[in-house]
Amino acid sequence: MGTVNGLGASMGRYIELESSERRLLEGLERHPYRAVRGERLWTSGDPVQDLFILQDGWACTFRDTRDGERQIIELLLPGDILGLREFTLPRHVSEARLITSGIVCGFPHHEIVDLVMASPPLAIALFAAISRQEALLTERMMVTLHRSARIQVCHFVLETFLRLRKVRGVAPESMPFPISQQLLGQILGQSSVHINRILMALERDGVMKKHRDYVAIPDTQRLYDEAEFEDGYLSDRMDGLLERLEALRGDSR
Protein backbone atom coordinates (compact mmCIF):
# COMPACT_ATOMS: atom_id res chain seq x y z
CA MET A 1 0.00 0.00 0.00
CA GLY A 2 2.41 2.66 1.17
CA THR A 3 5.20 1.50 -1.15
CA VAL A 4 6.44 4.27 -3.40
CA ASN A 5 7.69 3.32 -6.84
CA GLY A 6 10.12 5.62 -8.56
CA LEU A 7 11.95 5.79 -11.81
CA GLY A 8 14.88 3.78 -10.54
CA ALA A 9 12.72 0.71 -10.16
CA SER A 10 11.05 1.41 -13.47
CA MET A 11 14.18 1.81 -15.58
CA GLY A 12 15.91 -0.91 -13.61
CA ARG A 13 13.54 -3.39 -15.25
CA TYR A 14 15.46 -3.04 -18.47
CA ILE A 15 19.10 -2.31 -17.64
CA GLU A 16 21.44 -2.49 -14.70
CA LEU A 17 21.67 1.00 -13.33
CA GLU A 18 24.96 2.51 -12.26
CA SER A 19 24.93 4.73 -9.22
CA SER A 20 25.43 7.85 -11.33
CA GLU A 21 22.38 6.93 -13.35
CA ARG A 22 20.40 6.30 -10.23
CA ARG A 23 21.28 9.80 -9.09
CA LEU A 24 20.23 11.26 -12.42
CA LEU A 25 16.85 9.61 -12.14
CA GLU A 26 16.38 10.70 -8.55
CA GLY A 27 17.03 14.24 -9.75
CA LEU A 28 13.86 14.00 -11.80
CA GLU A 29 11.88 13.10 -8.71
CA ARG A 30 12.71 16.19 -6.68
CA HIS A 31 9.13 17.30 -6.31
CA PRO A 32 6.77 14.54 -5.24
CA TYR A 33 3.23 15.74 -4.91
CA ARG A 34 -0.01 14.33 -3.54
CA ALA A 35 -2.61 14.30 -6.28
CA VAL A 36 -6.27 13.67 -5.54
CA ARG A 37 -8.61 11.32 -7.30
CA GLY A 38 -9.79 12.84 -10.57
CA GLU A 39 -7.00 15.42 -10.70
CA ARG A 40 -6.01 16.48 -14.18
CA LEU A 41 -2.32 16.51 -15.13
CA TRP A 42 -2.81 17.95 -18.60
CA THR A 43 -5.54 18.29 -21.15
CA SER A 44 -5.87 18.23 -24.89
CA GLY A 45 -4.32 21.26 -26.57
CA ASP A 46 -2.00 22.16 -23.68
CA PRO A 47 1.57 22.86 -24.72
CA VAL A 48 3.69 19.90 -23.68
CA GLN A 49 5.69 20.91 -20.66
CA ASP A 50 6.03 18.25 -17.99
CA LEU A 51 6.23 14.52 -17.79
CA PHE A 52 5.09 12.82 -14.61
CA ILE A 53 6.34 9.85 -12.70
CA LEU A 54 3.47 8.05 -11.05
CA GLN A 55 4.95 6.96 -7.74
CA ASP A 56 1.69 5.81 -6.26
CA GLY A 57 -1.93 5.49 -7.39
CA TRP A 58 -3.59 4.74 -10.73
CA ALA A 59 -3.95 7.11 -13.65
CA CYS A 60 -5.03 7.12 -17.25
CA THR A 61 -4.73 9.06 -20.46
CA PHE A 62 -7.71 9.35 -22.76
CA ARG A 63 -9.34 11.17 -25.65
CA ASP A 64 -12.94 12.16 -26.23
CA THR A 65 -14.68 11.82 -29.57
CA ARG A 66 -16.62 14.70 -31.02
CA ASP A 67 -19.91 13.16 -29.90
CA GLY A 68 -18.81 12.74 -26.31
CA GLU A 69 -17.58 9.19 -26.10
CA ARG A 70 -14.38 8.68 -24.16
CA GLN A 71 -11.60 6.24 -25.03
CA ILE A 72 -8.97 5.41 -22.44
CA ILE A 73 -5.63 5.08 -24.19
CA GLU A 74 -3.32 4.00 -21.39
CA LEU A 75 -3.80 2.78 -17.86
CA LEU A 76 -0.84 3.85 -15.74
CA LEU A 77 0.22 1.98 -12.61
CA PRO A 78 2.76 2.93 -9.94
CA GLY A 79 6.22 3.24 -11.46
CA ASP A 80 4.93 4.24 -14.90
CA ILE A 81 5.82 7.46 -16.66
CA LEU A 82 3.02 9.68 -17.89
CA GLY A 83 3.67 11.63 -21.05
CA LEU A 84 6.33 9.52 -22.77
CA ARG A 85 4.02 9.11 -25.74
CA GLU A 86 3.75 12.83 -26.32
CA PHE A 87 6.86 14.55 -25.08
CA THR A 88 8.10 15.22 -28.62
CA LEU A 89 4.78 16.80 -29.67
CA PRO A 90 4.24 20.54 -29.52
CA ARG A 91 0.84 20.10 -27.86
CA HIS A 92 -0.96 17.37 -26.03
CA VAL A 93 -3.50 15.42 -28.02
CA SER A 94 -4.85 13.59 -24.99
CA GLU A 95 -5.90 14.30 -21.46
CA ALA A 96 -4.40 12.73 -18.32
CA ARG A 97 -6.10 12.20 -14.98
CA LEU A 98 -5.64 10.36 -11.75
CA ILE A 99 -8.07 7.50 -11.29
CA THR A 100 -7.29 7.23 -7.59
CA SER A 101 -5.45 9.60 -5.30
CA GLY A 102 -1.72 9.15 -5.59
CA ILE A 103 1.74 10.64 -5.67
CA VAL A 104 3.21 12.13 -8.83
CA CYS A 105 6.47 13.91 -9.65
CA GLY A 106 6.49 16.29 -12.56
CA PHE A 107 9.61 17.31 -14.43
CA PRO A 108 10.13 19.46 -17.53
CA HIS A 109 10.10 17.46 -20.75
CA HIS A 110 13.41 18.93 -21.91
CA GLU A 111 15.15 17.17 -19.06
CA ILE A 112 14.67 14.04 -21.13
CA VAL A 113 17.11 15.60 -23.56
CA ASP A 114 19.62 16.08 -20.78
CA LEU A 115 19.11 12.50 -19.69
CA VAL A 116 19.68 11.15 -23.17
CA MET A 117 22.87 13.15 -23.43
CA ALA A 118 24.14 12.15 -20.01
CA SER A 119 23.53 8.43 -20.41
CA PRO A 120 22.92 6.53 -23.64
CA PRO A 121 22.00 3.41 -21.67
CA LEU A 122 19.22 5.35 -19.99
CA ALA A 123 18.13 6.57 -23.40
CA ILE A 124 17.83 2.96 -24.51
CA ALA A 125 15.91 2.11 -21.37
CA LEU A 126 13.49 4.88 -22.27
CA PHE A 127 13.03 3.32 -25.70
CA ALA A 128 12.29 0.07 -23.93
CA ALA A 129 9.73 1.75 -21.70
CA ILE A 130 7.96 3.29 -24.69
CA SER A 131 7.97 -0.04 -26.50
CA ARG A 132 6.35 -1.73 -23.54
CA GLN A 133 3.61 0.87 -23.32
CA GLU A 134 3.05 0.53 -27.04
CA ALA A 135 2.88 -3.24 -26.73
CA LEU A 136 0.03 -2.84 -24.26
CA LEU A 137 -1.79 -0.66 -26.77
CA THR A 138 -1.25 -3.13 -29.60
CA GLU A 139 -2.45 -6.04 -27.54
CA ARG A 140 -5.52 -4.06 -26.57
CA MET A 141 -6.21 -3.44 -30.22
CA MET A 142 -5.85 -7.12 -31.10
CA VAL A 143 -8.29 -8.08 -28.38
CA THR A 144 -10.87 -5.36 -28.90
CA LEU A 145 -11.00 -5.94 -32.64
CA HIS A 146 -11.02 -9.72 -32.67
CA ARG A 147 -12.48 -10.99 -29.43
CA SER A 148 -15.85 -10.93 -27.69
CA ALA A 149 -16.47 -8.48 -24.90
CA ARG A 150 -16.30 -11.31 -22.37
CA ILE A 151 -12.79 -12.20 -23.43
CA GLN A 152 -11.82 -8.55 -23.51
CA VAL A 153 -12.84 -8.06 -19.89
CA CYS A 154 -11.00 -11.18 -18.77
CA HIS A 155 -7.94 -10.20 -20.75
CA PHE A 156 -7.79 -6.71 -19.32
CA VAL A 157 -8.22 -7.83 -15.73
CA LEU A 158 -5.53 -10.47 -16.08
CA GLU A 159 -3.15 -8.09 -17.81
CA THR A 160 -3.62 -5.56 -15.03
CA PHE A 161 -3.06 -8.24 -12.42
CA LEU A 162 0.22 -9.25 -14.03
CA ARG A 163 1.39 -5.66 -14.41
CA LEU A 164 0.55 -4.89 -10.82
CA ARG A 165 2.33 -7.97 -9.59
CA LYS A 166 5.57 -6.68 -11.04
CA VAL A 167 5.34 -3.63 -8.84
CA ARG A 168 4.07 -4.99 -5.56
CA GLY A 169 2.59 -8.06 -3.93
CA VAL A 170 -0.94 -8.82 -5.13
CA ALA A 171 -3.27 -11.58 -4.01
CA PRO A 172 -5.55 -12.84 -6.78
CA GLU A 173 -8.42 -13.18 -4.31
CA SER A 174 -8.40 -9.45 -3.68
CA MET A 175 -6.58 -7.61 -6.38
CA PRO A 176 -6.87 -3.79 -6.23
CA PHE A 177 -9.07 -2.66 -9.11
CA PRO A 178 -10.51 0.83 -8.64
CA ILE A 179 -12.16 0.79 -12.05
CA SER A 180 -15.87 1.48 -12.42
CA GLN A 181 -17.90 -0.35 -15.02
CA GLN A 182 -18.19 2.86 -16.96
CA LEU A 183 -14.42 3.29 -16.99
CA LEU A 184 -14.00 -0.32 -18.02
CA GLY A 185 -16.29 0.41 -20.93
CA GLN A 186 -14.18 3.40 -21.87
CA ILE A 187 -11.07 1.26 -21.80
CA LEU A 188 -12.50 -1.47 -24.00
CA GLY A 189 -14.61 0.73 -26.22
CA GLN A 190 -17.95 -0.70 -25.10
CA SER A 191 -21.05 0.47 -23.34
CA SER A 192 -21.19 0.26 -19.57
CA VAL A 193 -24.48 -1.59 -19.88
CA HIS A 194 -22.87 -4.39 -21.79
CA ILE A 195 -19.89 -4.45 -19.42
CA ASN A 196 -22.32 -4.94 -16.58
CA ARG A 197 -24.00 -7.92 -18.22
CA ILE A 198 -20.63 -9.52 -18.79
CA LEU A 199 -19.45 -8.98 -15.24
CA MET A 200 -22.67 -10.58 -14.02
CA ALA A 201 -22.06 -13.60 -16.22
CA LEU A 202 -18.43 -13.90 -15.15
CA GLU A 203 -19.49 -13.85 -11.52
CA ARG A 204 -22.20 -16.43 -12.16
CA ASP A 205 -19.65 -18.67 -13.90
CA GLY A 206 -17.15 -18.32 -11.06
CA VAL A 207 -14.46 -16.69 -13.19
CA MET A 208 -14.16 -13.46 -11.23
CA LYS A 209 -16.16 -11.16 -9.05
CA LYS A 210 -15.65 -7.45 -9.34
CA HIS A 211 -16.32 -5.37 -6.26
CA ARG A 212 -16.21 -1.64 -6.05
CA ASP A 213 -12.45 -1.31 -5.61
CA TYR A 214 -11.10 -4.78 -6.11
CA VAL A 215 -11.54 -8.00 -8.03
CA ALA A 216 -11.57 -11.52 -6.69
CA ILE A 217 -10.02 -14.15 -8.95
CA PRO A 218 -10.67 -17.61 -7.52
CA ASP A 219 -8.64 -19.49 -10.14
CA THR A 220 -5.90 -17.69 -12.05
CA GLN A 221 -5.45 -20.48 -14.58
CA ARG A 222 -9.14 -20.43 -15.34
CA LEU A 223 -8.83 -16.70 -16.07
CA TYR A 224 -5.88 -17.32 -18.39
CA ASP A 225 -8.05 -19.75 -20.34
CA GLU A 226 -11.08 -17.50 -20.45
CA ALA A 227 -8.91 -14.59 -21.60
CA GLU A 228 -7.04 -16.61 -24.23
CA PHE A 229 -4.07 -14.89 -22.69
CA GLU A 230 -0.55 -15.08 -24.09
CA ASP A 231 1.82 -13.13 -21.94
CA GLY A 232 4.90 -12.68 -24.11
CA TYR A 233 4.15 -9.04 -24.70
CA LEU A 234 4.61 -8.22 -21.01
CA SER A 235 8.25 -9.29 -20.90
CA ASP A 236 10.81 -6.74 -19.73
CA ARG A 237 13.77 -8.57 -21.19
CA MET A 238 16.03 -6.77 -23.60
CA ASP A 239 18.54 -9.50 -24.38
CA GLY A 240 19.89 -8.46 -27.71
CA LEU A 241 21.06 -5.00 -26.84
CA LEU A 242 22.71 -5.60 -23.51
CA GLU A 243 26.16 -6.54 -24.77
CA ARG A 244 26.33 -3.43 -26.88
CA LEU A 245 25.34 -1.36 -23.88
CA GLU A 246 28.05 -2.96 -21.78
CA ALA A 247 30.61 -2.26 -24.49
CA LEU A 248 29.41 1.30 -24.57
CA ARG A 249 29.98 1.62 -20.84
CA GLY A 250 33.42 0.17 -21.21
CA ASP A 251 34.31 2.80 -23.78
CA SER A 252 33.21 5.75 -21.75
CA ARG A 253 35.60 4.99 -18.90
Place this chain on the structure above:
Amino acid sequence: MGTVNGLGASMGRYIELESSERRLLEGLERHPYRAVRGERLWTSGDPVQDLFILQDGWACTFRDTRDGERQIIELLLPGDILGLREFTLPRHVSEARLITSGIVCGFPHHEIVDLVMASPPLAIALFAAISRQEALLTERMMVTLHRSARIQVCHFVLETFLRLRKVRGVAPESMPFPISQQLLGQILGQSSVHINRILMALERDGVMKKHRDYVAIPDTQRLYDEAEFEDGYLSDRMDGLLERLEALRGDSR
Protein backbone atom coordinates in the same frame (compact mmCIF):
# COMPACT_ATOMS: atom_id res chain seq x y z
CA MET B 1 7.95 6.56 -58.79
CA GLY B 2 11.67 6.11 -58.88
CA THR B 3 12.32 8.49 -55.99
CA VAL B 4 14.21 6.84 -53.18
CA ASN B 5 13.50 7.99 -49.65
CA GLY B 6 16.14 7.45 -47.04
CA LEU B 7 16.63 8.07 -43.37
CA GLY B 8 17.97 11.56 -43.90
CA ALA B 9 14.66 12.76 -45.22
CA SER B 10 12.84 10.83 -42.53
CA MET B 11 14.78 12.18 -39.54
CA GLY B 12 15.03 15.59 -41.17
CA ARG B 13 11.30 15.96 -40.58
CA TYR B 14 11.96 16.49 -36.92
CA ILE B 15 15.34 18.17 -36.52
CA GLU B 16 17.86 20.04 -38.62
CA LEU B 17 20.53 17.54 -39.49
CA GLU B 18 24.18 18.42 -39.33
CA SER B 19 26.42 16.95 -41.99
CA SER B 20 28.02 14.57 -39.51
CA GLU B 21 24.59 13.26 -38.61
CA ARG B 22 23.69 12.89 -42.24
CA ARG B 23 26.77 10.76 -42.70
CA LEU B 24 25.88 8.64 -39.69
CA LEU B 25 22.45 7.93 -41.18
CA GLU B 26 23.85 7.16 -44.59
CA GLY B 27 26.09 4.63 -42.91
CA LEU B 28 22.97 2.69 -41.94
CA GLU B 29 21.92 2.53 -45.56
CA ARG B 30 24.98 0.78 -46.90
CA HIS B 31 23.10 -2.22 -48.23
CA PRO B 32 20.01 -1.33 -50.25
CA TYR B 33 18.22 -4.37 -51.50
CA ARG B 34 15.37 -5.05 -53.92
CA ALA B 35 12.59 -6.84 -52.14
CA VAL B 36 9.72 -8.45 -54.00
CA ARG B 37 6.03 -8.16 -53.28
CA GLY B 38 5.09 -10.42 -50.39
CA GLU B 39 8.66 -10.82 -49.15
CA ARG B 40 8.98 -11.41 -45.44
CA LEU B 41 11.44 -9.33 -43.40
CA TRP B 42 10.90 -11.12 -40.13
CA THR B 43 8.31 -13.31 -38.51
CA SER B 44 6.88 -13.83 -35.07
CA GLY B 45 9.34 -15.48 -32.70
CA ASP B 46 12.47 -14.51 -34.64
CA PRO B 47 15.23 -13.04 -32.52
CA VAL B 48 15.36 -9.31 -33.16
CA GLN B 49 18.35 -8.60 -35.33
CA ASP B 50 17.82 -6.01 -38.02
CA LEU B 51 15.80 -2.89 -38.52
CA PHE B 52 14.90 -1.91 -42.07
CA ILE B 53 14.64 1.40 -43.81
CA LEU B 54 11.92 1.28 -46.42
CA GLN B 55 13.35 3.37 -49.22
CA ASP B 56 10.69 2.48 -51.74
CA GLY B 57 7.48 0.46 -51.77
CA TRP B 58 4.78 -0.26 -49.22
CA ALA B 59 5.07 -2.68 -46.30
CA CYS B 60 3.18 -3.71 -43.21
CA THR B 61 3.59 -5.40 -39.87
CA PHE B 62 0.86 -7.65 -38.55
CA ARG B 63 -0.14 -10.36 -36.12
CA ASP B 64 -2.41 -13.36 -36.55
CA THR B 65 -4.92 -14.48 -33.96
CA ARG B 66 -5.08 -18.09 -32.86
CA ASP B 67 -8.10 -18.69 -35.07
CA GLY B 68 -6.46 -17.35 -38.17
CA GLU B 69 -7.60 -13.75 -38.41
CA ARG B 70 -4.93 -11.23 -39.32
CA GLN B 71 -4.59 -7.74 -37.90
CA ILE B 72 -2.35 -5.24 -39.65
CA ILE B 73 -0.59 -3.17 -37.02
CA GLU B 74 1.33 -0.64 -39.10
CA LEU B 75 1.33 0.40 -42.70
CA LEU B 76 4.80 1.55 -43.72
CA LEU B 77 5.41 4.00 -46.56
CA PRO B 78 8.68 5.04 -48.22
CA GLY B 79 10.96 6.73 -45.69
CA ASP B 80 9.57 4.79 -42.73
CA ILE B 81 11.62 2.60 -40.46
CA LEU B 82 10.50 -0.98 -39.92
CA GLY B 83 11.18 -2.46 -36.52
CA LEU B 84 11.38 0.61 -34.30
CA ARG B 85 8.52 -0.75 -32.22
CA GLU B 86 10.36 -3.91 -31.37
CA PHE B 87 14.09 -3.29 -31.42
CA THR B 88 14.34 -3.47 -27.63
CA LEU B 89 12.49 -6.79 -27.47
CA PRO B 90 14.38 -10.09 -27.38
CA ARG B 91 12.10 -11.59 -30.04
CA HIS B 92 9.68 -10.30 -32.60
CA VAL B 93 6.01 -10.49 -31.66
CA SER B 94 4.85 -9.54 -35.14
CA GLU B 95 5.54 -10.37 -38.74
CA ALA B 96 6.68 -7.90 -41.41
CA ARG B 97 6.11 -8.14 -45.15
CA LEU B 98 6.32 -6.09 -48.28
CA ILE B 99 2.93 -5.21 -49.74
CA THR B 100 4.49 -4.16 -53.04
CA SER B 101 7.95 -4.69 -54.40
CA GLY B 102 10.37 -2.14 -53.08
CA ILE B 103 13.80 -1.27 -51.78
CA VAL B 104 14.84 -1.89 -48.19
CA CYS B 105 18.07 -1.41 -46.24
CA GLY B 106 18.63 -3.60 -43.23
CA PHE B 107 21.00 -2.73 -40.41
CA PRO B 108 21.73 -4.46 -37.09
CA HIS B 109 19.54 -3.23 -34.26
CA HIS B 110 22.50 -2.54 -31.99
CA GLU B 111 23.60 0.22 -34.34
CA ILE B 112 20.76 2.19 -32.86
CA VAL B 113 22.77 2.15 -29.66
CA ASP B 114 25.76 3.58 -31.48
CA LEU B 115 23.57 6.22 -33.04
CA VAL B 116 22.14 7.28 -29.70
CA MET B 117 25.63 7.56 -28.28
CA ALA B 118 26.99 9.48 -31.26
CA SER B 119 24.21 12.01 -31.46
CA PRO B 120 21.64 12.80 -28.77
CA PRO B 121 19.69 14.96 -31.23
CA LEU B 122 19.29 11.92 -33.46
CA ALA B 123 18.17 9.96 -30.43
CA ILE B 124 15.45 12.52 -29.83
CA ALA B 125 14.48 12.38 -33.50
CA LEU B 126 14.07 8.63 -33.09
CA PHE B 127 11.77 9.25 -30.14
CA ALA B 128 9.82 11.58 -32.37
CA ALA B 129 9.58 8.93 -35.10
CA ILE B 130 8.29 6.34 -32.63
CA SER B 131 5.77 8.80 -31.25
CA ARG B 132 4.44 9.48 -34.73
CA GLN B 133 4.03 5.79 -35.49
CA GLU B 134 2.30 5.35 -32.16
CA ALA B 135 0.01 8.29 -32.90
CA LEU B 136 -1.14 6.51 -36.06
CA LEU B 137 -1.94 3.43 -34.01
CA THR B 138 -3.86 5.42 -31.42
CA GLU B 139 -5.88 7.25 -34.04
CA ARG B 140 -6.68 3.92 -35.67
CA MET B 141 -7.93 2.63 -32.34
CA MET B 142 -10.11 5.69 -31.79
CA VAL B 143 -11.68 5.28 -35.20
CA THR B 144 -12.13 1.52 -35.20
CA LEU B 145 -13.72 1.52 -31.76
CA HIS B 146 -15.99 4.51 -32.14
CA ARG B 147 -16.86 5.00 -35.79
CA SER B 148 -18.80 3.12 -38.43
CA ALA B 149 -16.96 1.09 -41.02
CA ARG B 150 -17.75 3.69 -43.66
CA ILE B 151 -16.00 6.41 -41.68
CA GLN B 152 -13.12 4.06 -40.94
CA VAL B 153 -12.51 3.43 -44.63
CA CYS B 154 -12.64 7.13 -45.48
CA HIS B 155 -10.39 7.96 -42.57
CA PHE B 156 -7.78 5.42 -43.51
CA VAL B 157 -7.67 6.43 -47.16
CA LEU B 158 -7.35 10.10 -46.31
CA GLU B 159 -4.68 9.44 -43.69
CA THR B 160 -2.69 7.45 -46.20
CA PHE B 161 -3.09 10.18 -48.79
CA LEU B 162 -1.73 12.79 -46.37
CA ARG B 163 1.16 10.59 -45.29
CA LEU B 164 2.08 9.85 -48.86
CA ARG B 165 1.94 13.49 -49.82
CA LYS B 166 4.69 14.25 -47.32
CA VAL B 167 6.99 11.92 -49.16
CA ARG B 168 6.24 12.58 -52.81
CA GLY B 169 3.78 14.29 -55.11
CA VAL B 170 0.35 12.66 -55.11
CA ALA B 171 -2.68 13.57 -57.17
CA PRO B 172 -5.98 12.92 -55.36
CA GLU B 173 -7.57 11.73 -58.60
CA SER B 174 -5.14 8.84 -58.81
CA MET B 175 -3.49 8.19 -55.52
CA PRO B 176 -1.40 5.01 -55.35
CA PHE B 177 -3.21 2.51 -53.15
CA PRO B 178 -2.08 -1.08 -53.68
CA ILE B 179 -4.35 -2.39 -50.93
CA SER B 180 -6.80 -5.19 -51.63
CA GLN B 181 -10.20 -5.23 -49.98
CA GLN B 182 -9.09 -8.15 -47.90
CA LEU B 183 -6.03 -6.24 -46.68
CA LEU B 184 -8.19 -3.22 -45.94
CA GLY B 185 -10.34 -5.48 -43.81
CA GLN B 186 -7.27 -6.71 -41.98
CA ILE B 187 -6.20 -3.13 -41.32
CA LEU B 188 -9.56 -2.03 -39.93
CA GLY B 189 -10.49 -5.28 -38.25
CA GLN B 190 -13.47 -6.02 -40.48
CA SER B 191 -14.58 -8.64 -42.95
CA SER B 192 -13.67 -8.15 -46.57
CA VAL B 193 -17.30 -8.67 -47.50
CA HIS B 194 -18.35 -5.70 -45.47
CA ILE B 195 -15.46 -3.62 -46.82
CA ASN B 196 -16.70 -4.37 -50.30
CA ARG B 197 -20.22 -3.17 -49.56
CA ILE B 198 -18.84 0.06 -48.15
CA LEU B 199 -16.58 0.67 -51.13
CA MET B 200 -19.56 0.15 -53.42
CA ALA B 201 -21.56 2.71 -51.46
CA LEU B 202 -18.71 5.21 -51.42
CA GLU B 203 -18.37 4.92 -55.17
CA ARG B 204 -22.12 5.29 -55.66
CA ASP B 205 -22.09 8.41 -53.46
CA GLY B 206 -19.18 9.92 -55.35
CA VAL B 207 -16.86 10.01 -52.37
CA MET B 208 -14.11 7.82 -53.80
CA LYS B 209 -13.54 5.02 -56.25
CA LYS B 210 -11.05 2.34 -55.41
CA HIS B 211 -9.38 0.60 -58.34
CA ARG B 212 -7.00 -2.28 -58.10
CA ASP B 213 -3.89 -0.24 -57.35
CA TYR B 214 -5.09 3.28 -56.84
CA VAL B 215 -7.91 5.37 -55.47
CA ALA B 216 -9.65 8.30 -57.13
CA ILE B 217 -10.74 11.08 -54.79
CA PRO B 218 -12.84 13.60 -56.70
CA ASP B 219 -13.24 16.02 -53.79
CA THR B 220 -10.73 16.04 -50.97
CA GLN B 221 -12.81 18.27 -48.72
CA ARG B 222 -15.75 15.93 -49.12
CA LEU B 223 -13.53 13.09 -47.95
CA TYR B 224 -12.41 15.11 -44.91
CA ASP B 225 -16.05 15.55 -43.97
CA GLU B 226 -17.00 11.92 -44.55
CA ALA B 227 -14.00 10.80 -42.52
CA GLU B 228 -14.62 13.25 -39.67
CA PHE B 229 -10.91 13.81 -40.06
CA GLU B 230 -8.83 15.92 -37.69
CA ASP B 231 -5.25 16.00 -38.81
CA GLY B 232 -3.38 17.29 -35.78
CA TYR B 233 -1.92 13.85 -35.06
CA LEU B 234 0.02 13.86 -38.32
CA SER B 235 2.13 16.90 -37.45
CA ASP B 236 5.91 16.54 -37.50
CA ARG B 237 6.58 19.59 -35.43
CA MET B 238 8.60 19.27 -32.28
CA ASP B 239 8.59 22.86 -31.07
CA GLY B 240 9.18 22.50 -27.38
CA LEU B 241 12.40 20.54 -27.48
CA LEU B 242 14.27 22.33 -30.20
CA GLU B 243 15.90 25.03 -28.09
CA ARG B 244 17.24 22.44 -25.70
CA LEU B 245 18.66 20.51 -28.62
CA GLU B 246 20.35 23.60 -29.95
CA ALA B 247 21.84 24.31 -26.54
CA LEU B 248 23.06 20.75 -26.45
CA ARG B 249 24.78 21.20 -29.77
CA GLY B 250 26.39 24.40 -28.55
CA ASP B 251 27.84 22.56 -25.55
CA SER B 252 29.35 19.74 -27.47
CA ARG B 253 31.55 22.03 -29.55
Place this chain on the structure above:
DNA sequence: CGTACCTTTGACGGCTGTCAAAGGAAGTGG
Protein backbone atom coordinates in the same frame (compact mmCIF):
# COMPACT_ATOMS: atom_id res chain seq x y z
C1' DC C 1 -29.25 12.77 5.52
C1' DG C 2 -28.92 14.18 0.94
C1' DT C 3 -26.52 14.02 -3.24
C1' DA C 4 -23.72 12.10 -6.55
C1' DC C 5 -21.91 8.20 -8.39
C1' DC C 6 -22.21 3.35 -9.41
C1' DT C 7 -24.72 -0.86 -10.55
C1' DT C 8 -28.52 -3.53 -12.41
C1' DT C 9 -32.28 -4.91 -15.64
C1' DG C 10 -35.49 -4.96 -19.77
C1' DA C 11 -36.82 -4.02 -24.53
C1' DC C 12 -35.46 -3.15 -29.07
C1' DG C 13 -32.77 -2.34 -33.19
C1' DG C 14 -28.90 -2.23 -36.32
C1' DC C 15 -24.26 -2.77 -37.78
C1' DT C 16 -21.33 -6.13 -39.14
C1' DG C 17 -19.76 -11.13 -39.32
C1' DT C 18 -20.32 -15.72 -41.56
C1' DC C 19 -21.35 -18.77 -45.23
C1' DA C 20 -21.71 -19.58 -50.00
C1' DA C 21 -21.00 -18.93 -54.76
C1' DA C 22 -19.93 -16.75 -59.09
C1' DG C 23 -17.69 -13.50 -62.08
C1' DG C 24 -13.50 -10.68 -63.30
C1' DA C 25 -8.53 -9.49 -63.79
C1' DA C 26 -3.76 -10.37 -63.68
C1' DG C 27 0.12 -13.17 -63.94
C1' DT C 28 2.56 -17.68 -65.43
C1' DG C 29 4.11 -21.40 -68.07
C1' DG C 30 3.92 -23.85 -72.17
Place this chain on the structure above:
DNA sequence: CCACTTCCTTTGACAGCCGTCAAAGGTACG
Protein backbone atom coordinates in the same frame (compact mmCIF):
# COMPACT_ATOMS: atom_id res chain seq x y z
C1' DC D 1 -0.20 -16.15 -77.77
C1' DC D 2 -3.22 -19.20 -75.31
C1' DA D 3 -4.67 -21.97 -71.26
C1' DC D 4 -4.60 -22.14 -66.53
C1' DT D 5 -4.27 -20.74 -61.98
C1' DT D 6 -4.56 -17.56 -58.47
C1' DC D 7 -6.00 -13.60 -56.51
C1' DC D 8 -9.49 -10.07 -56.17
C1' DT D 9 -14.20 -8.41 -56.31
C1' DT D 10 -19.18 -8.76 -55.99
C1' DT D 11 -23.80 -10.26 -54.20
C1' DG D 12 -27.48 -12.51 -51.30
C1' DA D 13 -29.38 -14.51 -47.07
C1' DC D 14 -29.23 -14.79 -42.30
C1' DA D 15 -27.90 -14.34 -37.48
C1' DG D 16 -26.00 -12.30 -33.31
C1' DC D 17 -23.33 -9.27 -30.52
C1' DC D 18 -23.61 -5.14 -28.63
C1' DG D 19 -25.33 -0.13 -28.51
C1' DT D 20 -29.15 2.94 -27.06
C1' DC D 21 -32.81 4.37 -24.18
C1' DA D 22 -35.03 4.26 -19.87
C1' DA D 23 -35.59 3.61 -15.11
C1' DA D 24 -34.79 1.92 -10.49
C1' DG D 25 -32.03 0.37 -6.64
C1' DG D 26 -27.31 0.59 -3.99
C1' DT D 27 -23.44 2.61 -1.89
C1' DA D 28 -20.20 6.07 -0.43
C1' DC D 29 -19.19 10.51 0.96
C1' DG D 30 -19.81 15.26 2.71
